[in-house]
Amino acid sequence: MEPLLKVENLRIELTTRTGVAPVIDNLSFELGAGESISFVGESGCGKSMTALGIMGLLPEKVGRIASGSINFNGEELTTATAKRLRDIRGNDISMIFQEPMTSLNPVYTVGEQIAEVIRAHQGLSRKAAWDQAIELLDAVRIPNAKGRVSDYPFQMSGGQRQRVMIAIALACEPKILIADEPTTALDVTVQAQIFDLLNDMKRQTGASIIMITHDMGAVAEMAERMIVMYAGRKAEEGPVEQTIEHPRHPYTRGLISCVPHIMSNISEERHALTEVPGIVPSLSDFGQNRCLFASRCNMVTQKCLEERPTEKPFANGQKAACWYAEEV
Amino acid sequence: MSNETLVSVENLGVRFAVKRGGGWGQASYLYAVDDVSFEIKRGETLAIVGESGSGKTTTALAVARLVEAYTGKVNLDGTDFLALDPEASRLARAKMQFIFQDPYSSLNPRLRAEQIVREPLDSLGTMDETEKKKIVDRLFAEVGLRPEQQRLFPHQFSGGQRQRIGIARALATQPDLIICDEAVSALDVAVQAQILNLLRKLQADLNLTYLFISHDLGVVQHMCDSIAVMYMGRVVEHASRMDLFNNPLHPYTSALLSAVPSVDKARREATKRILIPGDPPDPVNLPAGCRFANRCPVATDICRKEDPALRDVKGGHKVACHLVGNDAVSPL
Numbered sequence: 001m002e003p004l005l006k007v008e009n010l011r012i013e014l015t016t017r018t019g020v021a022p023v024i025d026n027l028s029f030e031l032g033a034g035e036s037i038s039f040v041g042e043s044g045c046g047k048s049m050t051a052l053g054i055m056g057l058l059p060e061k062v063g064r065i066a067s068g069s070i071n072f073n074g075e076e077l078t079t080a081t082a083k084r085l086r087d088i089r090g091n092d093i094s095m096i097f098q099e100p101m102t103s104l105n106p107v108y109t110v111g112e113q114i115a116e117v118i119r120a121h122q123g124l125s126r127k128a129a130w131d132q133a134i135e136l137l138d139a140v141r142i143p144n145a146k147g148r149v150s151d152y153p154f155q156m157s158g159g160q161r162q163r164v165m166i167a168i169a170l171a172c173e174p175k176i177l178i179a180d181e182p183t184t185a186l187d188v189t190v191q192a193q194i195f196d197l198l199n200d201m202k203r204q205t206g207a208s209i210i211m212i213t214h215d216m217g218a219v220a221e222m223a224e225r226m227i228v229m230y231a232g233r234k235a236e237e238g239p240v241e242q243t244i245e246h247p248r249h250p251y252t253r254g255l256i257s258c259v260p261h262i263m264s265n266i267s268e269e270r271h272a273l274t275e276v277p278g279i280v281p282s283l284s285d286f287g288q289n290r291c292l293f294a295s296r297c298n299m300v301t302q303k304c305l306e307e308r309p310t311e312k313p314f315a316n317g318q319k320a321a322c323w324y325a326e327e328v
Numbered sequence: 329m330s331n332e333t334l335v336s337v338e339n340l341g342v343r344f345a346v347k348r349g350g351g352w353g354q355a356s357y358l359y360a361v362d363d364v365s366f367e368i369k370r371g372e373t374l375a376i377v378g379e380s381g382s383g384k385t386t387t388a389l390a391v392a393r394l395v396e397a398y399t400g401k402v403n404l405d406g407t408d409f410l411a412l413d414p415e416a417s418r419l420a421r422a423k424m425q426f427i428f429q430d431p432y433s434s435l436n437p438r439l440r441a442e443q444i445v446r447e448p449l450d451s452l453g454t455m456d457e458t459e460k461k462k463i464v465d466r467l468f469a470e471v472g473l474r475p476e477q478q479r480l481f482p483h484q485f486s487g488g489q490r491q492r493i494g495i496a497r498a499l500a501t502q503p504d505l506i507i508c509d510e511a512v513s514a515l516d517v518a519v520q521a522q523i524l525n526l527l528r529k530l531q532a533d534l535n536l537t538y539l540f541i542s543h544d545l546g547v548v549q550h551m552c553d554s555i556a557v558m559y560m561g562r563v564v565e566h567a568s569r570m571d572l573f574n575n576p577l578h579p580y581t582s583a584l585l586s587a588v589p590s591v592d593k594a595r596r597e598a599t600k601r602i603l604i605p606g607d608p609p610d611p612v613n614l615p616a617g618c619r620f621a622n623r624c625p626v627a628t629d630i631c632r633k634e635d636p637a638l639r640d641v642k643g644g645h646k647v648a649c650h651l652v653g654n655d656a657v658s659p660l
Contacts, residue, residue: 187379192587217589258521260550
């Protein structure tokens, strides 16, 4: 079966003061209908750029798709017109952002903001759109939706605002929902509510979810497949459980072991955390023909410094861009 | 590790005046920190956990007298820090230092790294230049920065390095207590691990005492010796690390722990997620009974009528819940 979204050899370039840097460097991945995948990595590794690239929302004049293809449901998005992309956004692919505080317009009620999307994309009447806004608020479990629909964003808590964002994103029943760090600004009990809601919505509507996060626990909780990004490149891809159990890229291994994960039965004894030394490379180092993780890797050899590693596939579906993936 | 108590906080309260509806001059109060007591032993780490708005940061600020408490005591090494006159408290503050969350805004961009680290010594005013220079050199080595980096400005450092400068500054006056307010929350995970390891190493080397404020329970589990869980300005549970994580008693603590997503498959399968519905009550018009009652899955009539007090249920494990008996069994 054809995947719903197929990204091939995508290269996104960002023009900075120091030159042009490939913030996404030869990225390929697929997303099936109803599937949920997660992008993980440290800040600046290209997670959000991937999402903006798919949405056609790269910063104007600064960012551009240099080469490669984004194929959605048989349609090429890299060459689509601005008008066609506007149609697709909201209708077929929609996105929720990290900051529920700033991504809503403070001078409109939440009802108006939800109804606006419905009217723009489905051409419903004012009244019908308003009724549907109430239904959506109810669906994202805002108590007393009928009363709260006339609230302004400031009258809602952070968790409720993120629910409103989800309601807007789901208003037109998109095929793909991109969630960029949807719970990073929220408390952990609220995060649990939002995850629960997203999983429910996915079951009901059959939408695919792309979640962008830096939290490995959230990945384990939410996704079936994960893609680890490093310096604009895919370091590793694989089914979540197997990849966490046995990562094939030293960076994935580092990402998992450097975090103090909460355990259910703890003992008095504590070990120092495994450190990934150094920091992520700067934009000016992106795009070089070598392994960009080499400077922080404890398995580095001369070969890593001379040639960009190719992706090595494993029988269980894992793929890792490391010359020594078998040995990790 | 000694058994000496370094810090004891007694019945600390911080309130903010807010005006609501009723005409001019009628102040009503938001009790951000309400009757909070805890102790920290020398050389240990107490973590305060809780969600945004629970009062954990305000508690830390009040302990350091960076916001004024309207009631309560903070005994540091035997003297009540809050009762000191301004000059005495300025000097006493050398014994209590802060590491802040944001390594970008907590350093003065116009000072060189060495000046930032030296500043607390300057304001102490008890040392000559060579003495200060020696201390700054030692601090840079201790936090893992190179000597030549002393001349650089904050913007020339990465986030993790900046946090190291912040740590060096906090260590300058040889404090007994260091308050880490979300000290690693703004850092990427790989850098976070470096800083956490550094904090633990410094603690072992220098016998430091930490008051560690964090919302990340994985980090807390790794760092602390005891934990106070706050909800709506109150401490609802206060226990040793082993007791709290292996036997959480307050329903809110259980819900909080169960909400943390985990990579540990065994934990995911063993933990039943306790979803707490709704939002916390209005902090200005608090309900009569337990502040968690409206979201608590096991609340009964008494919970809605009487405010539970924090009490010791078993060998130092303290909890504020009507439904926990002296057998220390979770009501869930």
